[in-house]
Amino acid sequence: xxxxxxELTAALGAGGVITDIDSVAGGWSRVGKPCAILRPxxxxxxxxxxxxxxxxxxxxxxxxxxTGLVDGANAEGQLALxxxxxxxxxxxxxxxxTLTVQAGCPxxxxxxxxxxxxxxLPLDLGSRGxxxxxxxxxxxxxxxxxxxxxxxxxxxxxxxAVLADGTVVSxxxxxxxxxxxxxxxxxxxxxxxxxxxxxxATLRLRPQPLSQDVAVLGVERFEQLPRLLRHLEARLGGxxxxxxxxxxxxxxxxxxxxxxxxPPLDGRYPYYVLVETLGADPAADRARLEAALEAGFAEDxxxxxxxxxxxxxxxxxxxxxxxxxxxARNGPIITFDVSLAISAMESYVAELExxxxxxxxxxxxxxxxxxxxxxxxxxxxxxxxxxxHPIEEVVYGLLRTRDGSISAEHGIGLQKREFLPLSRSPAExxxxxxxxxxxxxxxxxNPGKIFAAA
Amino acid sequence: xxxxxxELTAALGAGGVITDIDSVAGGWSRVGKPCAILRPxxxxxxxxxxxxxxxxxxxxxxxxxxTGLVDGANAEGQLALxxxxxxxxxxxxxxxxTLTVQAGCPxxxxxxxxxxxxxxLPLDLGSRGxxxxxxxxxxxxxxxxxxxxxxxxxxxxxxxAVLADGTVVSxxxxxxxxxxxxxxxxxxxxxxxxxxxxxxATLRLRPQPLSQDVAVLGVERFEQLPRLLRHLEARLGGxxxxxxxxxxxxxxxxxxxxxxxxPPLDGRYPYYVLVETLGADPAADRARLEAALEAGFAEDxxxxxxxxxxxxxxxxxxxxxxxxxxxARNGPIITFDVSLAISAMESYVAELExxxxxxxxxxxxxxxxxxxxxxxxxxxxxxxxxxxHPIEEVVYGLLRTRDGSISAEHGIGLQKREFLPLSRSPAExxxxxxxxxxxxxxxxxNPGKIFAAA
Numbered sequence: 001x002x003x004x005x006x007e008l009t010a011a012l013g014a015g016g017v018i019t020d021i022d023s024v025a026g027g028w029s030r031v032g033k034p035c036a037i038l039r040p041x042x043x044x045x046x047x048x049x050x051x052x053x054x055x056x057x058x059x060x061x062x063x064x065x066x067t068g069l070v071d072g073a074n075a076e077g078q079l080a081l082x083x084x085x086x087x088x089x090x091x092x093x094x095x096x097x098t099l100t101v102q103a104g105c106p107x108x109x110x111x112x113x114x115x116x117x118x119x120x121l122p123l124d125l126g127s128r129g130x131x132x133x134x135x136x137x138x139x140x141x142x143x144x145x146x147x148x149x150x151x152x153x154x155x156x157x158x159x160x161a162v163l164a165d166g167t168v169v170s171x172x173x174x175x176x177x178x179x180x181x182x183x184x185x186x187x188x189x190x191x192x193x194x195x196x197x198x199x200x201a202t203l204r205l206r207p208q209p210l211s212q213d214v215a216v217l218g219v220e221r222f223e224q225l226p227r228l229l230r231h232l233e234a235r236l237g238g239x240x241x242x243x244x245x246x247x248x249x250x251x252x253x254x255x256x257x258x259x260x261x262x263p264p265l266d267g268r269y270p271y272y273v274l275v276e277t278l279g280a281d282p283a284a285d286r287a288r289l290e291a292a293l294e295a296g297f298a299e300d301x302x303x304x305x306x307x308x309x310x311x312x313x314x315x316x317x318x319x320x321x322x323x324x325x326x327x328a329r330n331g332p333i334i335t336f337d338v339s340l341a342i343s344a345m346e347s348y349v350a351e352l353e354x355x356x357x358x359x360x361x362x363x364x365x366x367x368x369x370x371x372x373x374x375x376x377x378x379x380x381x382x383x384x385x386x387x388x389h390p391i392e393e394v395v396y397g398l399l400r401t402r403d404g405s406i407s408a409e410h411g412i413g414l415q416k417r418e419f420l421p422l423s424r425s426p427a428e429x430x431x432x433x434x435x436x437x438x439x440x441x442x443x444x445x446n447p448g449k450i451f452a453a454a
Numbered sequence: 455x456x457x458x459x460x461e462l463t464a465a466l467g468a469g470g471v472i473t474d475i476d477s478v479a480g481g482w483s484r485v486g487k488p489c490a491i492l493r494p495x496x497x498x499x500x501x502x503x504x505x506x507x508x509x510x511x512x513x514x515x516x517x518x519x520x521t522g523l524v525d526g527a528n529a530e531g532q533l534a535l536x537x538x539x540x541x542x543x544x545x546x547x548x549x550x551x552t553l554t555v556q557a558g559c560p561x562x563x564x565x566x567x568x569x570x571x572x573x574x575l576p577l578d579l580g581s582r583g584x585x586x587x588x589x590x591x592x593x594x595x596x597x598x599x600x601x602x603x604x605x606x607x608x609x610x611x612x613x614x615a616v617l618a619d620g621t622v623v624s625x626x627x628x629x630x631x632x633x634x635x636x637x638x639x640x641x642x643x644x645x646x647x648x649x650x651x652x653x654x655a656t657l658r659l660r661p662q663p664l665s666q667d668v669a670v671l672g673v674e675r676f677e678q679l680p681r682l683l684r685h686l687e688a689r690l691g692g693x694x695x696x697x698x699x700x701x702x703x704x705x706x707x708x709x710x711x712x713x714x715x716x717p718p719l720d721g722r723y724p725y726y727v728l729v730e731t732l733g734a735d736p737a738a739d740r741a742r743l744e745a746a747l748e749a750g751f752a753e754d755x756x757x758x759x760x761x762x763x764x765x766x767x768x769x770x771x772x773x774x775x776x777x778x779x780x781x782a783r784n785g786p787i788i789t790f791d792v793s794l795a796i797s798a799m800e801s802y803v804a805e806l807e808x809x810x811x812x813x814x815x816x817x818x819x820x821x822x823x824x825x826x827x828x829x830x831x832x833x834x835x836x837x838x839x840x841x842x843h844p845i846e847e848v849v850y851g852l853l854r855t856r857d858g859s860i861s862a863e864h865g866i867g868l869q870k871r872e873f874l875p876l877s878r879s880p881a882e883x884x885x886x887x888x889x890x891x892x893x894x895x896x897x898x899x900n901p902g903k904i905f906a907a908a
Contacts, residue, residue, distance in 0.1 A: 095680055095684075095795070095796065095797050096795050096796070096797065096828075097684075139633065140633050140637070142631055142633075146630065146631065148692075150604075150608065151631065153637070154604065154608055163885075167881055167884075168881060169879075169881050169882060169885055170879060170881070170882075171878075171879075171882055173857065173859065173877075174795065174857075175793045175794070175795075175828055175858075175859050175862070176600065176793070176827045176828055176829075177596055177600065177605065177793045177824075177827050177828060177829045177859070177862035177863050178793060178859040178861070178862065178877070179593065179594050179596075179644055179859075179861045179862065179863050179864065179865045179866075180859055180860060180861050180866060180870075180874060180877040180878055181866055181874060181878055181882075181883070181886050181904045181905070182641075182644070182645055182649075182885075182886045182889060182904075183594070183607070183640065183643070183644055184882055184885055184886070186637065186640035186641075187636075187640075187641075187885075189637070190633055190636070190637055191636055195636075206687075207684065207687045207688040208688075209691070210688065210691075211691070226549055230549075230551075230661065233660075233661045234661040234662075234664065234734055235734050235735075236734060237663070237664075237665070237692070237693055237732075237733035237734030237735060237739065238602075238691070238692035238693055238732075238733070238734075239691055239692055278691070278692075279691035279692070280688055280689050280690060280691030280692075281689075281691065281742065284738065284742065285691065288735065288738065339629045339630070339631045339632060340629070341547075341549070341550050341628065341629075342549060342550065343549050343550065370631075373630045373631050374550075374629055374630055374631060375630075375631045403627065403628075404629075405627065405629050405631070405632040405633075405634055406634060407632070407633045407634050408629070408631035408632065408633065409631050409633050410633065411633045412633075412634060412635055416634075420634060420635060423627075423632070423634040424625075424634055424635055425623075425624060425625075427621055427622060427623050427624070428623060428624075428625055428635075428638055429635070430621075431617075431623055431636075431638055431641075431893075432635050432636045432638070434892050434893065435636060435889070435892065437892070438888050438889065438891070438892035439885075439888065450635045450636075451635070
């Protein structure tokens with residue numbers, strides 16, 4: 001390893017290799033203590049790093065903003081490849097409506113660069129300040145506006161990645177349509193850094209919305225939620241950009257001290273829905289949302305509603321949904337990120353609550369999520385470290401009969417590896433291994449993430 | 455081959471293998487005369503066919519509706535695997551807003567099944583009556599509404615495919631979000647049947663639009679077109695579903711006998727734009743489009759406009775754009791399907807016209823396309839069979855300096871194979887070959903399509 005590190009130091013120059021590491025702040029997930037942090041400044045330097053590591057058979061763990069939730073960036077004792085110095089916005093092309101960035105560019109920086117040119121990058125998630133575009137791509141990030149704009153996969157037009165042996169695959173076409181053979185960028189999106197290191201990307205931008213309306217709705221019964229969603233989709237003609245549901249358990253947490261939020265409605269409801277529309281005509285769009293909500297009352301889908309009347313009120317409503325940090329205020333937790341058909345959700349949450357309470361009386365379950373996408377976030381208070389695995393078995397086990405997924409958007413990393421066969425068949429996992437072996441035969445790229453070596 | 459065909463006959467039963475073949479109608483592209491047409495009735499039968507073919511090392515050419523344009527289904531002297539008996543709509547799930555079909559289901563049948571449940575499959579293309587969903591997936595079809603709804607890739611939630619050795623990979627999850635390891639379905643979408651045979655799919659449906667408005671606009675100068683597109687995108691708040699441009703050459707063809715269309719505007723313009731909006735509120739949506747068009751006049755983006763006032767008028771305007779058959783009425787043609795940045799289009803078409811006229815005086819060039827997606831269809835009259843290749847060299851060669859793509863939506867097949875290196879780098883093509891070798895080591899699945907064997 002010493003010789004490899006001196007070769008890497010020669011390749012990356014001063015500041016390019018950090019070996020004096022005390023500990024690394026890793027957000028919500030373990031990133032471990034790497035033996036060195038490599039900080040290339042260009043795609044060529046990433047390629048040089050991988051050529052050297054490949055020759056030495058040394059594992060490389062790519063690092064973006066280290067905001068992942070599944071230990072996908074855990075580099076304990078290995079070489080961490082940080083993209084932090086490759087953080088530039090390279091171009092905003094207004095006429096083509098595209099943004100080209102280096103992979104280490106923080107999401108928020110990218111969004112602001114688009115906004116400065118009156119364009120819109122519709123990816124939005126809580127860790128926007130530190131998460132990087134490369135990490136967003138490698139995890140196929142979702143977030144708050146998937147309902148309308150899709151996940152990151154649908155925003156990537158072009159992508160550059162470096163393969164395990166240092167080969168640079170530059171597929172940076174900014175074209176929306178390009179059916180010229182296999183769409184290689186799809187391989188690297190959501191692969192958690194196991195098939196290549198994403199170094200640059202061209203993203204599709206959208207027109208900047210000229211109107212934004214946000215409302216919180218109180219809903220009495222779960223069965224009203226999918227009907228309300230379809231009602232709004234049909235009435236709002238493509239303008240609906242978020243349909244976020246907070247169970248009362250989540251609402252209570254984010255509206256009581258030390259949280260700064262205040263209850264948005266007078267009564268207390270089992271379900272709160274945050275609805276957002278983005279449009280082009282402020283007065284007409286607001287009237288359309290108001291009419292859709294009135295019809296929702298008339299059709300007995302909504303019990304109460306508060307429509308934000310100012311930018312401050314819009315921000316206050318979103319702040320409730322974004323104040324996820326509150327879920328950790330009462331002690332250790334496990335976070336889950338499952339998806340399943342909306343029709344299966346009510347029975348799933350009820351059965352989960354019942355089984356958890358039977359096994360761990362008094363256990364705390366908080367539920368919220370991107371209901372419009374079939375995605376629930378479940379937060380379970382951890383009664384003790386030894387309960388982690390049996391709780392995981394309950395949460396994931398109840399998905400099996402419901403054709404659910406153990407990860408809607410966070411990915412597999414190390415944390416969910418054991419449970420991957422609950423969501424993917426042996427044939428699927430065999431094809432994944434075939435791809436991994438074909439592209440990274442020495443198994444040096446983020447080895448052990450998603451699945452263990454065969 | 456005789457022994458293989460008797461094994462296949464035993465596996466598929468009566469009617470499952472056709473060997474008495476005179477000729478095969480192939481639409482616009484050559485499908486050749488296969489030595490047998492295999493017609494499995496189930497995924498298991500597809501698997502049995504591939505197991506036998508794999509053992510024998512015999513090439514298999516998957517057939518959908520045979521409406522492709524690049525000879526991707528050419529099965530001359532080989533075994534054609536037709537999905538025509540696997541044509542069922544399996545389910546429309548209204549609550550989940552999904553459609554599950556067998557791969558041989560025609561696109562139009564799938565669209566009608568969705569419509570019957572008040573849902574909308576937004577894929578629309580000229581060959582909708584015979585093209586199949588499996589073929590649409592294998593070619594990542596585009597069509598008229600990519601601008602708003604994306605290509606087929608963005609509509610596929612779940613997919614089942616059979617690998618070269620007969621392994622069934624069933625990734626039929628209907629979930630919008632499912633980040634559990636590699637997204638294998640992406641491999642088979644747009645792979646032209648070279649990595650697996652698509653047998654079933656679950657597609658995402660949308661709310662059925664409650665309003666549709668269609669207009670044709672006359673535009674004087676090319677530079678107004680991208681500005682007009684951005685203007686409408688910004689003003690229509692997500693409702694814009696088509697922005698199709700017809701050059702005067704195309705307009706003239708489809709509005710003169712024997713074509714049935716009539717000129718939609720009084721004057722004659724260099725460019726005609728077909729604009730469509732789909733929404734949820736007929737009166738408000740129409741008013742919004744009218745206001746956007748009025749603003750377009752005021753900003754000097756439009757010279758004339760005709761807004762359809764009835765369903766018959768809407769259909770008549772779309773019929774102009776759909777009457778592509780006219781391009782072949784004056785003799786043999788070559789069709790091209792390129793994409794490039796809108797900013798590069800005017801100089802590209804001008805230079806192309808100039809070079810073609812210099813080399814083949816009087817040659818006919820007709821241009822139209824999905825301008826909102828950067829996609830141009832070019833139709834060149836063929837002065838003689840020997841001119842085909844030099845004309846291809848001109849059309850594709852002029853894309854090189856403009857970072858264009860030789861295929862926006864039709865694919866590579868056999869026809870564009872030689873030109874693939876114009877759009878994809880050696881590193882990209884090498885990765886494609888790596889994938890092909892990993893998944894189909896005997897090279898039996900549609901061999902020679904996209905690229906020749908290494």
